[in-house]
Amino acid sequence: MTDNYQLCRLGDDAQESQKWDDFVDSIDTGTFFHLTGWKRVIESVYGHSCHYLYATLNNNIVGVLPLVEQKSLLFGHALISTPFCVYGGVASNSDDATLFLENEAIALAHKLGVDYLEMRYPFTRNNPELTEKCAHSSFGWELADTPEAILAGIKKKQRAVVRHSLKNELSFRIEEDTKTAYDVYSESVRNLGTPVFPKKYFASLKQEFGDNCDVLTVDKNQKAVSSVLSFYYKNQVLPFYGGGLFDARALKSNDFMYYQLMCHAQENKKCTYFDFGRSKDDSGAFKYKRTWGMEPVALHYQFHLVKAEALPNLSPNNPKYQFFIKMWQKLPVWLSRRIGPFLSKYLG
Template sequence: MPDTFTLSQLGDNLQECKQWDAFVDNTATGTFFHLTGWKRVIESVYGHRCHYIYAKTGQDIVAVLPLVEQKSLLFGHALISTPFCMNGGVASDSEEAMLFLEQQAINKAHELGVDYLELRYPFPRNNPQLTEKCAHSTFGCELAEDADKILAGIKKKQRAVVRHSLKNDLNFRVDNDTQTAYDVYSESVRNLGTPVFPAKYFDALQSEFTDACDVLTVEKDNKAVSSVLSFYYKGQVMPFYGGGLFEARSLKSNDFMYYQLMCHAKNNKQCDYFDFGRSKDDSGAFKYKRTWGMEPVALHYQFHLVKAQTLPNLSPNNPKYQLFIKMWQKLPVWLSRRIGPLLSKYLG
């Protein structure tokens, strides 16, 4: 491994953060989730320690790696790139620089005494010190040039569902209404038995990413029934936190929501690609996304065990969480919003 790399850790210096983000913007493997805004959001909302490291050759950044330390008596101690995000790992155009930062991450994991290191790569790696686990897949599609062609590109059966939704007198708006997004999302995930994030998390995302973040809300008779918080980056739209109330199923308002988001992203955000995000393999969300005609692409998450003896399994499909999920589904929504943030900060 060359000796020309120097290691640095990102602080709060604005110029340093701008240099990091400019590198991410101009690197093929740089994603929205590598941006320094996530460091500020995670530190301010969750209080986790961030260890954002980067490699330089001379004065030039050649690789970046966002790392976040999560420590919980219930869920363990981990170093992750990056929690609350579907992608992470090293962003670089240089294999040597990637290996250099992966080794630095392994060193940091041992120094901190974590249970494991997790690097959320969307592509395979060839590092013998890392163990791959492909348990999630991502979905996406190119966006056609107008609304009619976008609709025509949806798989036939799902296209019929969207057409049905268009007859249900639904309205939608796009704005920065993170409160409504949170209200709908929190009830939706309660119904799934999942602890919800704090409301201030959605506010922080909107404040940090401004024009690269918005909310699309679907209403029926002036009542919000579905809502999604989305990100925009490098010509892609990413509906990241979306959900619907109980009546959303009969109204097909979630289907309406995603179709309208596709059209909005194409017409108003100049996006060419719809990134439907990750889902646990063979889960309900996984099967739903396939109905749109999108095929799964495996995510190649990499692990290095430090104190842990086996790879982590925080999936809702883990049998040991089934009783907890059933109990959570019975909680009043207001109580789930109160307790949820105490747990979700370790489940990103």
């Protein structure tokens, strides 16, 4: 069956990209992270080589597979679908087309001589050439129809935290202010010991995805304390890059932020689902998301080893990164913003 498919590679042609995106829009397995805008952002901001493959049958697209090549002396050489994203792998409604593109990806991985191929599926696969590793889970829930119903649906203890935040004289604004989002996020991840992305990355995401991307910022006394950059796609809201400053914990401003985002997305964007993204299993973020009442759903990431002898482990919990994390937490924020992008381009 797979012999009938024709393999194609996405170039820079706008009409070809539009056909790809139209296909992603039309199928259930197509996610925001399969859209061609990610190719343009990753190429322009990070300079990585993108290998976007798609299969056609009778001149119609039947499957797409975004792949990005990352090559680093420190973190290795990988072919990933897709870095900086939660979901990836083949988007198709055909098992045969999916298998065809997976096998083409494996062949490409060997041709490029990478250490490993990684495909970030949210569901299981049955390709014997792939090895599954479930180390992350996603979280989310259906959005109720009113702010009161959304609040009532939050787990009791976390609902009390949100109610507390509503009494802290916080305000919020929704705009295109990626600079504030970056400033807050960069300080937040510095505190966690994680290198931050380049500032132009946030601006590029907004420029590329337009109305499907915005920023919600929480202020206290006209000063930003929490901020989140979110995506909107297929009636879902995806808060993707969020964080808070030192005062955020006491003010409960992150809790306030996510609640207000739920209300905004439901009322103004007609969203019916809140996708809280992925977290490393049993991490602090994992436990925090469960406090809202959301149950974890395992992400079935698939790997094919080429030169590597073992599955990769770039987790912050990896002992070999602990010294680096502790040192990074001590850096001045301005310095972390200066040197972080040289490392984060390989950590998506």
